[in-house]
Structure formats: C-alpha cells, structure tokens
Amino acid sequence: MSSLARDPKGYYVALGIAEDADGDAVKSAYRTKAKRLHPDFNPSPIAAKQFHRLHEAYDTLSDPEKRAVYDRPWKNAQKQEKARAKPEPKPEAKSEPRRTEAKPKPDASTAGRTNISTGVDEPAVCRCGKITAQPRYVIFDLVWGRVKRVQKRTVAGIFCRTCADRAAVKASLLTWVAGWWAWPNGPKETIRALVTNVRGGRKPADRNARLLLRQARAFRARGETDLARSAAEQALVFAKNSSLRGDVEQFLAPLGEATRAIKDRWAKPGWAPMVQILPLAVIVAGLSTFVVYSTPAPLTVMAKDLYDRAVALMDSSPAAPAEMIDIAGRVYSVTRDGGAVRTGPGASYQLEAVLKIGALVLATETAPDGEWLRIVTSDGTAGFMSSKELSPDVPADALDDVGAFGVAAPAKTN
Secondary structure, three states: HHHHOOOOOHHHHOOOOOOOOOOOHHHHHHHHHHHHOOHHHHHOOOOHHHHHHHHHHHHHHOEEEEEEEHHHHHHHHHHHHHHOOOOOOOOOHHHHHHHOOOOOOOOOHHHHHHHHOOOOOOOOOOOOOOOEOEEEEEEEEEEEEOOOEEEEEEEEEEEEEHHHHHHHHHHHHHHHHHHHEEEEEOOHHHHHHHHHHHOOOOOOHHHHHHHHHHHHHHHHHHHOOOHHHHHHHHHHOOOHHHHHHHHHHHHHHHHOOOOOOOOOOOOOOOHHHHHOOOHHHHHHHHHHHHHHHHHHOOOHHHHHHHHHHHHHHHOOOOOOOOOEEEEEEEEEOOOOOOOEOOOOOOOOOOEEEEOOOOEEEEEEEEEOOOOEEEHHHHHHHHEEEEEEEEEEEEEEEHHHHHHOOOOOOOOEOO
C-alpha cells in the first residue's frame, strides 16, 4: 500500500513520525517542529502556512478518536488484504499488523516534502521573488495624518539591497506627502519615521541572524561555500545572544578559508538616503529663494552702487552755478513731506523727485553758503536739496539704515 493511501493528508509526514507512533511521540514531534516553524522565529514567507499545517496534523493525531477516523481507511484496507492472503487466519494473527508494520521508507516525494517543511535546504527569497545571497528582514515606517489622528503603518519583509532601497524611498515619500496633516503629533511622528527610513529601517537582530544562518545552510547544501561563509559572517554581526552566536560559530568552523571575497552590499548607505532627503533640500532651497527675493537688500549692499550711480548722474547733469565743496558724505533725514530734489542748487531748477518726511539721503557736497546740498537717495535718485529741508539728526529707528551708508551715525532724536 502506498504512503499516500496510508497518509492521505500527509499528517504523519508533516510531523515526521511513523503511522504507529504513540501519543508521546506525536507530542514530542509537534513541540520540536513548532519551535522551528513558528512565524515569530522563522522568517520564511511560507512559515505561517507550514505552522498551520503542523497544528492541523497535531490536532488530528493527538486525539485518539480523530486519529482512528483518519487511520480507518488504510487499516481496513490492510485487514482486507491480509484476509485475502489468509482465508483462515489464526486468532493471534490479529496483532500481526502492529508487529510487521515498520517505519516506512519515505519515497522521493515524501523526502521532498520533509525538506520543505524543515526549511533547512530552502533559501530565503526576496519580496521580488529572487534568491539573494545577503537577505535582510527590514521594517520601514509609514505615517498617514488624519487631522487629529496619526495612522502608523509598517512595510516589512525579506529584502535584497535593491528592493530595500526602493521600499524605503516609497515609504518615505508617502510619509513626506501624507504624514504632516495631523495635529499635534503628525509632525513629530513624521520626522521620527523619516529618520528611521533614512537610516535604513529597523533590522531586528535575532531575526536577521537566524535568517542569514538559514541562508548560509542553504548555500552550503548547494555547494556554494563562499556564499555560505559570507552569509554566516553577516549573521555573526547580528547574533546578540550567546546561544545563537554559538550556532553561527559552530557553522563557520568547518568551512575553512574563503576562496573569493564577497562584497557586503549593505555596508554603504547607497542612493536611497539622498532621494529620501531630497524633499527637504527642495523645501530649504525654496524658502531661501523666497527670503532672498522678498527681503529688501540692506543699504550696506546698496551704498557703493548707489553712490557710484549718483556720481555718474551728477557728472552728466549741467554744471552748478556755484562751486560745490566735497564733504566726504554725510547722512541727513528729510524734515517734512514734499522734500524737493532738484537738478541744480536752486529753486529755479527742474524738480527731480519728492521725498517723504524721515527719508534718508547721503549728502556728498555742499554749496559754499551751505544753502544747498548735493545728495543721493536710497533708490539711486541724484540731485540737490535745500539744507532747510534736511536735518543731520536721524530718528532712532533709522540708525541701522544710517550705518548702512558706511558713515558714523549722527545724534539720535526723540
């Protein structure tokens, strides 16, 4: 009779026991397998499915009534075969099935199932479906603001380096867009998630150590010793508890020296952090541009340029009837609204501009009688003003602008 007929759902194979195993053997096999296949300890993407199947097998075979129902078809068939072979069996022949039934030798299909259930010879697979020599179990954070509520999610799984970078960028960009819109905790949680993702996500130490050790065993079973050694050495970095560290060291001991060096693809930050902080760089650049273009240029920057333009304008204007005396530049304030700037030192000259009270001008020359001053305004207008409309006393709130002309500040006025 085939093993499939005796074990139609593969419960005995799942537990790794014979059909005649007693209750203690069933319980012992279940405990051993459960520790290995529990999703909290096994990073395999099919660990949950394997553990569920293991529990289903134990639930059936540990219950005498359920087990009897499960075994009834093949045991009845076995009795019928023996009845046909011996039409008149002796009474003691009833116990023959138990004495003659030995542990069945698993065929090729059974052996394959056993290897898959243990997970030892099957390498871990990245979320993209490819086998990676340097897998990592990584957790990335994603924050979604909901006005007054912060919704936090995680993107977790086994990644190769390329897929991990893509997942980090995706989680961070979504957080950049959606994480701030909850008050008051949205900004704080968003910044926390972004910092975690930029640093490469969270990598649980024990889980990654077990994952890498499993990968090392899979590569060793395939004869790829250098990859096995590389994975085990990376597992050693994550192994924090002494028991797990001892397992890794025990695995490394017989491998010998590596014949070729395997580059650690996780050693450098890569391109992902730069992409994740790109929105911050764009925001800073935008704010800087706004500040530069929205803030008036200080007079310290404008003073020399304005003075040079004023001299050029004055030099091109008609010659003044009176010889002007250079006073090396002095700041005055306009004493009344409608202060007139004219093209020459006299009321008969053409009106150039009208200034408001409190406006500052830089006087460069004065007429011999002191009645007219040659001035330049902060917007580059050059001309002449009557000294009666100007005062050397500058309001206190304008002293910073006075210093911008590069001259000593005059006395304060109330």
